[in-house]
Amino acid sequence: MSKLPTVEDVALAAGVSRQTVSNVINSPAIVRESTRERVEQAIADLGYRPHMAARRLRTQRSSTIGIHLDPYAGGISGVVLDRFVHALTERAGERGMRIQLYAARTPTEEIAKMGELSDGGEIDAVVITGTFHGDPRTRWLAERGIPFVAFGRPWGDDDVEAPAHLWVDVDGAAGTRAATEHLLSLAGPRLAFLGWPSGSGTGDDRERGWVEAMAAADASGPRYVCEESVGQARALVGGILAAGPDIDGIVCVSDSLAIGAHLAATEAGRGDFPVVGFDNTPPAEALGISSVEQLPEQVAAGVLELLMGPSGSVIAPRRAEAGAAHVLVTPRLVVR
Structure with missing residues (x-):
């Protein structure tokens, strides 16, 4: 050689x-x-x-932001994170920053990888995704003094007035509220919600929008639970339409469940049965299913604003102060 x-x-x-x-x-x-x-x-x-290592020693900066690359697991809704990473890479480049992707299968592995990259001077900051209650990654990053922003709120008692860290998220409740209001005006008052099992911060937030819109309209409807699976949603909704209570439409927590519900309705001879999904993925578009668009490009812009502000470099770790620690992106309903 x-x-x-x-x-x-x-x-x-x-x-x-x-x-x-x-x-x-x-x-x-x-x-x-x-x-x-x-x-x-x-x-x-x-x-x-x-030699980048030597250059980092001179400048004390890598001009690089690390972000975890989720392992490929198939399915439908992963396209949202793909769009987010693409947008983050593009917008970071416009600010003179680079994106370093790293793989990890568990939060523990991710912490080890972040430590390796940080100790080696390969990253200046981190963007984490998929936050959850008691997330050990955010505590570790805060203790190490590594600047970071989460795509996903801290899921504390009050993430706005008493935030645990900097975060950007999509207002899931606003999305399902718009979807519910749309179906109430289009189909009728007996709207069901098809969601994930309780305990998912994102899922519970989206369900809240349906609850609020139904209460405001003095309407009511059943809540059904399903894992993130087109097949399971298809079987569940097929049984509901065949023997369950009469409902006017279904608001779904994701496009995967919405597609399953749509396929079940079509098989039951009710192809015009109203269903709304969440994520506005290409499969939902292809099937003509209305869905809530997350706008990951706006999420990426919000992440960089919190990390860098108007400056050309990453801001040193700062306290997450109420009113200035988060960006909440309002999604839009795409009606088909």
Whole structure:
């Protein structure tokens, strides 16, 4: 294997000193244009790449934000996080920052990976996703003094007035409230909610929007529970439509459950049975199912605003102060 080119090789090829090469890489404005062009040509010809670890030692910054890459598990709704990571990468690049993806199967593994990247000076900050009650990652990051923002609220008693950390989230209750109000005006007052088992912060938040909208309309309807599975939702709703109470429509906690409900209604000869999902995924669009759009691009913008503000670098860890510690993105209902 051939030896990788060094800064000394570049200096020799360009006929300049090692310090001049370093200046071209780190402070090009102070180098005369003709000299800078000669050094840059030598760098290109040799295929030289600055040693990032050494550069980090000089600047004490990596200009990099770490984010966990969820393992592929199939399904439908994962597209939202994919869009978020894409948007975060794009917007971070516009601010002169890079995104470092890392994989981990459990919170414990993720903490170990964050520690490795932070100790090695490879990241300046972290974005975590999928927060939950008692999340050990947020406590670990806070104790280590690593700047971070969560896509997902802390799930404390009062995340707005007494936030545990900086966070950005989608207002799930606002989304299902809009979906419920839409179906109330379109179909009738007997609307069911198809949600996940209790205990999921995100699921409970979305259910709250249905409860509030139904109460405001003096309407009532049953709540059904299903795991995140198209097949299980299909079987459940099929049984409900065949023998259960007469309902006018279903508000679903996710597109996966909405697709299952839609397929069950179609099989029962009720293809026009109103169903609304959440996430506005391509499969829901293809089937013509109305759904709540999370707007992950706005989430990404909110994350970077909390991490960096108007500056060009990550803000040092700061206290999560009421009124300035979160961004709550209002989703939009896409009617089909």
